[in-house]
Amino acid sequence: MIEIKTTMPGKKALYGDCREILGEHGLQLGGGWDFHQGHFDMVLKAEDEDKMYLRMPFVVVDGMLDEDSAMIEFGTPFIINHIMNIGLDDEESPVLAAVGLDQFQTPDDPDAPIPNSQMWVDDAEEVVSRFSESGIFIAPY
Template identity: 45%
Template sequence: MIRLKTGLEGRKTQFGVIQNRLEECGYHLGGNWDYHTGFFDRVLNREEGETIYIRAPFDVIAGMLDQDNASIQFKTPYIIKHVVNIGFDSEENSLLTSTFNQFQEPLDKDGRIPDKSKWQEIGVREVNRLLAILE
């Protein structure tokens, strides 16, 4: 994981407004949200079984996340790499199984990121795009 020092931390906005704008730019609400916290993810790179994301976590400071008018406050963004298991699912007996099971757990949810300075630069540039969307 690479934490990014940017101007995003502490910024406030309404969930419904920013969600629509971010989705247009390739961000998606992460699946592990609850009513009081969540994060927006965007794929930066995907090769074979490795995906590098930028993640913009936030807290809900008023309302609940399933409401468009909920107020959110961003926390420190970071770069993360997931390594998924490409291959046959040992639990599956079918000969029709593809080589990738989307429901398998990642082999590594926080894989080592080579060339950290490169990804840090890319991440800061991406957060600057996100900040422009907030304006």
């Protein structure tokens, strides 16, 4: 994982606005969210089982994440290299398979090393800067 140095930490905006604008820049709400926190993800590189992500974490400071009017506050964006397990799952569960919840395997390495890291940092900083200049943020009180 490599943290990206940006002006994003502490910026607040409405979730619905962020979802729309970030979607225009290729970022989508990532899995693992709940009503109080989440992250927007973008694949910077996808090659075989290797995926390099830009991840922009946030917390909900007012409302709940299923509401467009929820106020969110961003944390520090980062890059992560996620190497997927494309083989058979040795720990498969017949119960999970029966209810359809076994479709995703544990990754081989959820935080693999990031080769050519400066290239990815530059790419991620460019994406974040386009979003951070969008004018949707709430001015601090």
